[in-house]
Amino acid sequence: MGxxxxxxxxxxxxxxxLDGNSLGPLPSATPTRIEKTLRSEWGAHLITGWNxxxxxxxxxxxxxxxxxxxxxxxxxxxxxxxxxxKVHQALSAALTLRPDRRVILSDTGNFPSDLxxxxxxxxxxxxxxxxxxxxxxxxEDAITPEVAAVLLTHVDYxxxxxxxxARLTQAAHAAGAVMIWDLAHSAGAIPVDFAASxxxxxxxxxxxYLNAGxxxxxxxxxxxxxxxxxxxxxxGWLGHEAPFxxxxxxxxxxxxxxxxxxxxxxxxxxxxxxxxxxxxxxxxAELDAARVALSEQFIAEVEARCPDxxxxxxxxxxxxxxxxxxxxxxxxxxxxxxIDRRVIGDFRAPDIMRFGITPLxxxxxxxxxxxxxxxxxxxxxxxxxxxxxxxxAVT
Ligand SMILES: *Cc1c(COP(=O)(O)O)cnc(C)c1O
Numbered sequence: 137m138g139x140x141x142x143x144x145x146x147x148x149x150x151x152x153x154l155d156g157n158s159l160g161p162l163p164s165a166t167p168t169r170i171e172k173t174l175r176s177e178w179g180a181h182l183i184t185g186w187n188x189x190x191x192x193x194x195x196x197x198x199x200x201x202x203x204x205x206x207x208x209x210x211x212x213x214x215x216x217x218x219x220x221x222k223v224h225q226a227l228s229a230a231l232t233l234r235p236d237r238r239v240i241l242s243d244t245g246n247f248p249s250d251l252x253x254x255x256x257x258x259x260x261x262x263x264x265x266x267x268x269x270x271x272x273x274x275x276e277d278a279i280t281p282e283v284a285a286v287l288l289t290h291v292d293y294x295x296x297x298x299x300x301x302a303r304l305t306q307a308a309h310a311a312g313a314v315m316i317w318d319l320a321h322s323a324g325a326i327p328v329d330f331a332a333s334x335x336x337x338x339x340x341x342x343x344x345y346l347n348a349g350x351x352x353x354x355x356x357x358x359x360x361x362x363x364x365x366x367x368x369x370x371x372g373w374l375g376h377e378a379p380f381x382x383x384x385x386x387x388x389x390x391x392x393x394x395x396x397x398x399x400x401x402x403x404x405x406x407x408x409x410x411x412x413x414x415x416x417x418x419x420x421a422e423l424d425a426a427r428v429a430l431s432e433q434f435i436a437e438v439e440a441r442c443p444d445x446x447x448x449x450x451x452x453x454x455x456x457x458x459x460x461x462x463x464x465x466x467x468x469x470x471x472x473x474x475i476d477r478r479v480i481g482d483f484r485a486p487d488i489m490r491f492g493i494t495p496l497x498x499x500x501x502x503x504x505x506x507x508x509x510x511x512x513x514x515x516x517x518x519x520x521x522x523x524x525x526x527x528x529a530v531t
Pocket of ligand 1 (some may be wrong): 221252318
């Protein structure tokens, strides 16, 4: 089972792509959409494209289309920059909302860039903030009254383990802390109801499950009653109340507009729009049912045929995101051997083989075919060759 949308993607012949959690594949409509923006908008209209082609409004207009996929209310999501930048924006705003508190709480499973951005912000502020990281299962107990902000990635990038958004947001609020959810591995992967969670901030990227292409913009959503109280740390001109007044003094723009920084990436937003045309046809509950069916099938096939691999993801599908991870001591080499045989997953140190299960363009036949190759690689030790054992720069 998958969704009947595979024909909307340009997947190379003979390749089984299990890495949509890192970089989604190319939708067939994207090149034409970008070509249109290049020739009929930029080429034909030049600078006037900012008005006549709606480029200036694109970050909020297209932002709302992304917002719908994470349950954000219209008018509360904006696109721009990269996810690391959006983490900085959300966290710096959260800290100013809690000026008397000094602790940022995160977990040891968080994606390093989120932790690095927190460390850099602490240095810049130089006001004695402390980044505290605890094991994912200990987060709830660690939300104490000195915590200013809880910064968590919903779905663990390695194991796919999923936090409970509603419960942890409630715990953060009960302790008076601000809640920031990183939805990098959730947007387009599993149903999320950001508005219902009442969390202050959500951030995420569009090049993973949303399929907007390498370098596509990130997004930030802010709870509507909070955004008016934010003094943006990255106070760029397009987040100004009146960018074209060229006032020498910064005044934050209205609502979510203030989370904009500089010139939006129009070509990348065009690619995102083409990808979102597919998402407009997707019912998230149906997507989730297909995710569960394909993931359960994948786990069952791997465990039956590849006894050297150990499941690293939670066994309960409701406790996982849309990826399945297995541990194997020679996981790096085994993944290289798989990739050479056109089954594309990826590897995360120290020993995780990661497989993105994306029902938009995968079906039950793909799962069986992928495990056929995996079984061959493991049973016949095809990974045990010098060219597979040497690590490349991007794993
Ligand atoms: C993918 C990912 C990032 C990447 O950030 P960029 O700035 O877009 O490179 C950051 N955080 C998390 C949790 C991610 O999964």
